[in-house]
Amino acid sequence: MVMLSKQVKDSHPDLTYNLTHSYITNEGIEVKEQRQQVIHMTTGSSALDKILGGGIETRSITELFGEFRTGKTQLAHTLCVTSQMSFANNGGQGKVIYLDTEGNFRPERIEMIAERFGLDPEQTLDNVIICRVFSHEEQMDVVKPIAALLADTDQGPFRILIIDSIIALFRVEFSGRGELSERQQKLGQHLSALVRIAEEFNIAVVVINQCMADPGAMSMFGPVIKPVGGHVLAHASTTRVMLKKGKAEQRIAKIFDSPLMPEEEATFAITNGGIADV
Numbered sequence: 001m002v003m004l005s006k007q008v009k010d011s012h013p014d015l016t017y018n019l020t021h022s023y024i025t026n027e028g029i030e031v032k033e034q035r036q037q038v039i040h041m042t043t044g045s046s047a048l049d050k051i052l053g054g055g056i057e058t059r060s061i062t063e064l065f066g067e068f069r070t071g072k073t074q075l076a077h078t079l080c081v082t083s084q085m086s087f088a089n090n091g092g093q094g095k096v097i098y099l100d101t102e103g104n105f106r107p108e109r110i111e112m113i114a115e116r117f118g119l120d121p122e123q124t125l126d127n128v129i130i131c132r133v134f135s136h137e138e139q140m141d142v143v144k145p146i147a148a149l150l151a152d153t154d155q156g157p158f159r160i161l162i163i164d165s166i167i168a169l170f171r172v173e174f175s176g177r178g179e180l181s182e183r184q185q186k187l188g189q190h191l192s193a194l195v196r197i198a199e200e201f202n203i204a205v206v207v208i209n210q211c212m213a214d215p216g217a218m219s220m221f222g223p224v225i226k227p228v229g230g231h232v233l234a235h236a237s238t239t240r241v242m243l244k245k246g247k248a249e250q251r252i253a254k255i256f257d258s259p260l261m262p263e264e265e266a267t268f269a270i271t272n273g274g275i276a277d278v
């Protein structure tokens, strides 16, 4: 586990990466080639991997949302380990950046999960770069040094960027009446920078989101929940996964609103070794 500021300073003291350029691609063949570079990484549960079409994929944003204790952070910790495993074991053979906005990162969990998969716990933890941020400004500003790190060929390859959580700081800091449109505008800027680095560096971006009761919907099991963040988040996320509680350590994941995948469900378990099949 290394703090981002140290990592960037150690490698290139004044490396800044310009995120402002754009590409124009109108050749379908080029897009097809880019799709072929996509890497799928296991979640630790083959049932969950299946409904995701083979696991968490690079080049796009995967959103995890659900109520408290549904396993969002545990899945994020599991991905910190599985993304480092070999391709042969459905890993990504890469390093991890964990953008922690709530102080929920637990190194001891990474070590436990690494042991389950037969990886060296210390080495595994060493390949996770932690960025702890305390305000939405810091969260937005840290994307540039992250991009610098991703662009640094001496450091990589990185395979996943996890943000736990994408919206909590924005919701706290723009809680006043009349601040919603400014919040959404800032969040939109942040997400478009994340979409860009996902594509440019062929990494998976996993964002953890909060949820709320949908006032327009009720089911026989009580209120229906939906992700917060509105259209801005819906637009940026390629795959949206809703997590729900099941019996004891069991959890249910459901594909929500996917253009590609059917709205299937999978049951998984939270174990000492991270996310696993039941």
Ligand code: GTP
Pocket: 066, 067, 068, 069, 070, 071, 072, 073, 074, 075, 109, 249, 270, 271, 272, 273
């Ligand atoms: P919020 O951040 O509160 O919204 O929740 P979350 O969805 O991120 O929940 P989280 O991923 O933290 O999951 C919490 C669940 O994981 C609890 O039911 C814990 O009991 C379980 N859990 C956490 N650590 C361990 C562990 O070391 N072993 C096992 N078996 N379960 C654990």
Ligand code: MG
Pocket: 072, 073, 074, 104
């Ligand atoms: Mg959490």
